[in-house]
Amino acid sequence: MRSVAETTVILDDDVHQASMEAHKRLMEQIVRTGDRAAFKALFVYFGPRIKALMIKAGAEQAVADDLVQDVMMTLWSKAHLYRPDRGAVSTWVYTIARNARIDRLRRRSSQPYDDLDDVELASEEADAEACTLASQQSEGVAIAVADLPEDQRQIIECAFVQDLSQSEIAAKLSLPLGTVKSRMRLAYSKLKRRLEVYQ
Amino acid sequence: MTVRHHLDKNTLMRFASGDLDDAFSVVVASHLAMCEECRNELRMAEDIGGSLIESEEPAELAPGALERIMSSIDVAEAPLQRRESLARDVFADVPLPLRRYVGNRLDEIAWKTAAPGVKRKRIEVDGSSSLYLLHIGPNKVVPEHGHGGAEMTLILSGSYQDALGRFQPGDIADLDEHIEHQPRVEPDAPCICLVATETQTRFKGFFSRLLQPLVGI
Ligand SMILES: [Zn+2]
Numbered sequence: 001m002r003s004v005a006e007t008t009v010i011l012d013d014d015v016h017q018a019s020m021e022a023h024k025r026l027m028e029q030i031v032r033t034g035d036r037a038a039f040k041a042l043f044v045y046f047g048p049r050i051k052a053l054m055i056k057a058g059a060e061q062a063v064a065d066d067l068v069q070d071v072m073m074t075l076w077s078k079a080h081l082y083r084p085d086r087g088a089v090s091t092w093v094y095t096i097a098r099n100a101r102i103d104r105l106r107r108r109s110s111q112p113y114d115d116l117d118d119v120e121l122a123s124e125e126a127d128a129e130a131c132t133l134a135s136q137q138s139e140g141v142a143i144a145v146a147d148l149p150e151d152q153r154q155i156i157e158c159a160f161v162q163d164l165s166q167s168e169i170a171a172k173l174s175l176p177l178g179t180v181k182s183r184m185r186l187a188y189s190k191l192k193r194r195l196e197v198y199q
Numbered sequence: 200m201t202v203r204h205h206l207d208k209n210t211l212m213r214f215a216s217g218d219l220d221d222a223f224s225v226v227v228a229s230h231l232a233m234c235e236e237c238r239n240e241l242r243m244a245e246d247i248g249g250s251l252i253e254s255e256e257p258a259e260l261a262p263g264a265l266e267r268i269m270s271s272i273d274v275a276e277a278p279l280q281r282r283e284s285l286a287r288d289v290f291a292d293v294p295l296p297l298r299r300y301v302g303n304r305l306d307e308i309a310w311k312t313a314a315p316g317v318k319r320k321r322i323e324v325d326g327s328s329s330l331y332l333l334h335i336g337p338n339k340v341v342p343e344h345g346h347g348g349a350e351m352t353l354i355l356s357g358s359y360q361d362a363l364g365r366f367q368p369g370d371i372a373d374l375d376e377h378i379e380h381q382p383r384v385e386p387d388a389p390c391i392c393l394v395a396t397e398t399q400t401r402f403k404g405f406f407s408r409l410l411q412p413l414v415g416i
Binding site: 036039040043044046047048049050051052053055056061062064065068069072073076077086087088090091092093094095097098099101102106108109110111112113115116118119120134137138141142145146156157159160161163165166181184185187188189191192195 | 207208209211212213215216217218220221224225227228229231232238240242243244245246247248249250251252253254255256257258259260261264265267268269271272275295296298299324325326
């Protein structure tokens with residue numbers, strides 16, 4: 001028999017999975033019919049989260065608000081580029097937000113990322129099985145990230161959310177640069193091992 | 200293409216979180232364009248970002264944010280239909296992320312001689328790291344060198360060997376600053392590679408010092 005705690009976790013995962021599938025369907029509606037209501041639903045969900053991310057990355061309120069607009073505008077105009085076999089909608093939103101952050105906050109070029117998308121565009125159309133696998137992987141990563149040991153999770157959070165460079169992370173946590181790198185690699189292989197069940 | 204030498208996992212995570220500068224991003228993106236295995240790994244790394252954005256505590260948007268975006272999408276065109284991919288030139292042998300800098304074909308690159316048997320094409324990018332293509336003649340040995348900083352070398356054509364093994368098209372040498380190596384180009388063909396270096400590479404030895412100002416890396 002499952003313990004109460006275990007049951008709760010499983011229910012949460014089901015809810016998460018359901019919202020992931022719902023987001024994919026909203027993207028489909030945007031691409032198929034330019035559905036404004038579907039877009040609005042995604043904005044209401046992701047807009048405030050994108051803003052939270054930008055503020056943690058060091059953006060002022062007004063800049064963070066502008067970035068929310070930019071990211072969601074890109075989601076609308078490039079909706080046809082979303083590939084459900086590449087992962088959850090949230091993963092795609094993250095990559096758009098990351099690119100906007102590179103261009104606006106870091107003042108560098110996100111062009112290499114766009115060109116790489118073009119490589120994917122040239123590859124084959126997604127089949128249903130690949131889409132399911134991708135959803136399972138996104139879901140698995142979310143669970144595994146939450147489960148990482150604190151010292152590894154912290155480094156991931158510094159890099160992916162706070163947008164700190166590795167030397168900034170080292171300085172902030174008073175760690176040698178080599179330790180930051182090795183914890184990053186450790187976190188990566190831990191996630192990877194957790195995902196082997198899906199491959 | 201069988202790629203044997205891949206990105207370091209730390210590099211992959213840095214690329215996923217947007218931490219590499221322009222020179223290194225171009226090299227990493229070019230390897231990814233040539234390597235499906237690393238592209239799959241990148242997706243996993245980007246899923247980390249997706250999961251973190253989902254678990255963010257929502258922030259309060261500026262008043263009128265929803266109205267603002269809805270009127271922006273009204274003015275904008277309907278979502279674009281699938282645009283034609285840049286990847287359509289079947290003769291292109293330059294990886295896609297590099298094409299905007301040097302064109303589509305390796306045999307159309309305007310090389311400059313840097314040293315006997317070594318030609319170079321410098322690529323202008325923002326930031327303090329440098330990016331360039333090298334064309335190194337058959338059998339040529341690149342002087343043994345450690346690195347003042349990180350260095351990445353992606354093979355585009357031909358091959359070389361060093362202590363780390365044989366490097367062929369698609370392979371990337373993703374080296375930490377402490378590793379020394381001495382690549383030797385294989386006899387059958389020149390080796391063309393894309394290189395990003397963090398700071399001035401410090402060549403060792405007499406010939407090396409002779410070569411350094413010429414190679415200018
Ligand atoms: Zn690879």
